[in-house]
Amino acid sequence: MNEIVPADKIADGGEAAACARAPIGMLCELTHRCPLQCPYCSNPLELDRVNTELSTEVWQDVMRQAADLGILQIHLSGGEPTVRKDLEDIVEVAAKVGLYTNLITAGVTLTRDRLKRLKDLGLDHVQLSIQDVDDANAEKISAYKNGLEKKRELGKWVREFDMPLTINAPIHRLNIENLPNIIEFAVEMGAGRIEVANIQYYAWALKNRAALMPTRAQVMRSAEIVEEAKQRLKGILVFDFVVPDYYAKTPKPCMGGWGKGIMNITPQGRVLPCHAAESIPGLEFDNVKDRRLADIWLNGQAFNMYRGTSWMKEPCRTCPRAEIDFGGCRCQAMAFTGDATNTDPACKFSPLHADFVAAAERESGVPNPPPFVYRRLGGAKTDAVVD
Amino acid sequence: MTGSLPPATARRTRTLISATSQPSLPPHIKLRHDAGRGRWHVLAPERVFEPDPIAVEILKRCDGVKTVQAIAEVMAAEYDAPLADITADIIAMLQDLADKGVVRA
Numbered sequence: 001m002n003e004i005v006p007a008d009k010i011a012d013g014g015e016a017a018a019c020a021r022a023p024i025g026m027l028c029e030l031t032h033r034c035p036l037q038c039p040y041c042s043n044p045l046e047l048d049r050v051n052t053e054l055s056t057e058v059w060q061d062v063m064r065q066a067a068d069l070g071i072l073q074i075h076l077s078g079g080e081p082t083v084r085k086d087l088e089d090i091v092e093v094a095a096k097v098g099l100y101t102n103l104i105t106a107g108v109t110l111t112r113d114r115l116k117r118l119k120d121l122g123l124d125h126v127q128l129s130i131q132d133v134d135d136a137n138a139e140k141i142s143a144y145k146n147g148l149e150k151k152r153e154l155g156k157w158v159r160e161f162d163m164p165l166t167i168n169a170p171i172h173r174l175n176i177e178n179l180p181n182i183i184e185f186a187v188e189m190g191a192g193r194i195e196v197a198n199i200q201y202y203a204w205a206l207k208n209r210a211a212l213m214p215t216r217a218q219v220m221r222s223a224e225i226v227e228e229a230k231q232r233l234k235g236i237l238v239f240d241f242v243v244p245d246y247y248a249k250t251p252k253p254c255m256g257g258w259g260k261g262i263m264n265i266t267p268q269g270r271v272l273p274c275h276a277a278e279s280i281p282g283l284e285f286d287n288v289k290d291r292r293l294a295d296i297w298l299n300g301q302a303f304n305m306y307r308g309t310s311w312m313k314e315p316c317r318t319c320p321r322a323e324i325d326f327g328g329c330r331c332q333a334m335a336f337t338g339d340a341t342n343t344d345p346a347c348k349f350s351p352l353h354a355d356f357v358a359a360a361e362r363e364s365g366v367p368n369p370p371p372f373v374y375r376r377l378g379g380a381k382t383d384a385v386v387d
Numbered sequence: 388m389t390g391s392l393p394p395a396t397a398r399r400t401r402t403l404i405s406a407t408s409q410p411s412l413p414p415h416i417k418l419r420h421d422a423g424r425g426r427w428h429v430l431a432p433e434r435v436f437e438p439d440p441i442a443v444e445i446l447k448r449c450d451g452v453k454t455v456q457a458i459a460e461v462m463a464a465e466y467d468a469p470l471a472d473i474t475a476d477i478i479a480m481l482q483d484l485a486d487k488g489v490v491r492a
Contacts, residue, residue, distance in 0.1 A: 073433070125433070166433065238487060
């Protein structure tokens with residue numbers, strides 16, 4: 001039995017037509033509002049404001065369209081999705097049309113009653129993010145007081161209602177040394193799954209890269225810790241280990257291939273091939289208010305721009321890994337090389353690979369990293385060193 | 388069938404599958420037929436699996452009541468295969484799925 005996350009199988013070749021099958025997953029950023037201010041947030045630097053958010057009715061219609069299109073799983077995210085008072089109304093429709101519903105939450109605004117209601121309406125799974133298992137450090141990272149205590153409480157309710165739980169732990173310089181305790185925390189919380197997710201450096205994380213990047217030695221050690229824990233906790237905790245690609249030799253197959261398995265909807269309704277795609281100039285993003293989801297997926301300019309392999313230049317075009325990693329991440333290629341059709345600088349064949357690795361080594365080696373630029377409306381206007 | 392078990396998602400010990408196990412899918416794991424793609428999927432937290440036709444037949448029978456042995460007997464008759472081989476195959480498959488959190492017993 002094969003796992004097909006995140007990409008669906010392609011019958012043949014890498015051409016757009018063959019790739020243009022139904023996506024299996026859809027990330028719904030219901031809002032960019034969030035009580036936390038984590039400096040590695042994957043939301044764009046320009047956050048959508050509350051008065052531009054899609055209405056309940058539009059989100060409900062999006063759920064129906066998603067099921068019709070063949071999407072199997074939806075990830076209700078943000079910002080913090082539970083700040084939307086109509087979350088229940090959206091979950092209710094999503095569950096009714098047969099979508100597998102996953103709530104991605106920071107867990108500080110969700111009450112016991114609300115969680116119970118969501119469960120009764122058909123919510124399938126909760127993914128809870130943690131900043132650290134050290135209270136003071138968690139507070140420093142999120143700029144939010146007593147968050148960890150609230151998360152512990154949510155964990156109790158999740159167990160009480162016998163709901164499946166994933167702990168999502170973004171890993172960086174400030175918490176990487178606590179990884180063994182983070183894994184223990186997941187076990188204590190009764191999680192069935194943990195994502196040990198080294199920060200991917202886009203958006204806010206890229207702005208804060210110099211404050212977040214761990215050293216190569218720390219990353220190698222964390223990989224060993226995960227490997228040991230995986231064996232020890234077999235059948236108890238399932239691990240997802242996301243490596244930081246700055247220390248990799250081959251790039252990650254970003255999104256499992258552009259326009260291949262996943263779509264993302266912003267709070268305003270723009271439909272993106274990945275959550276960072278707005279950082280690439282020249283892409284036109286359709287809005288669910290103007291166009292049907294299936295039409296956007298199949299025919300949208302942004303989805304077809306980097307679908308398959310025909311857009312590739314060398315060294316990707318003739319690379320035997322072209323359909324394994326798809327040249328890596330378009331957004332990272334854009335951010336680091338200025339051209340989204342270049343190979344991802346995480347790839348050893350990129351002419352800029354050495355500079356890319358050097359940036360991580362230089363920044364992680366500085367004993368006193370710069371202060372965080374916290375994620376908040378207008379916060380990105382503060383200057384920060386990027387590269 | 389779950390009254391005496393800890394919550395499926397809060398396991399402190401590994402589930403070991405044997406011939407006498409009574410496997411089931413936890414409520415949050417969904418074996419679902421996808422009409423659009425003309426095939427079955429197993430939907431799990433942030434995972435989608437594609438079971439092959441034999442795996443689908445086995446998973447359909449994982450009701451928390453039938454033992455692995457009973458499932459193997461049906462499958463051995465249906466596929467005209469040696470019972471010992473089928474039993475071993477089913478245990479291996481369900482153990483793998485139990486380790487992924489997809490099956491409990």
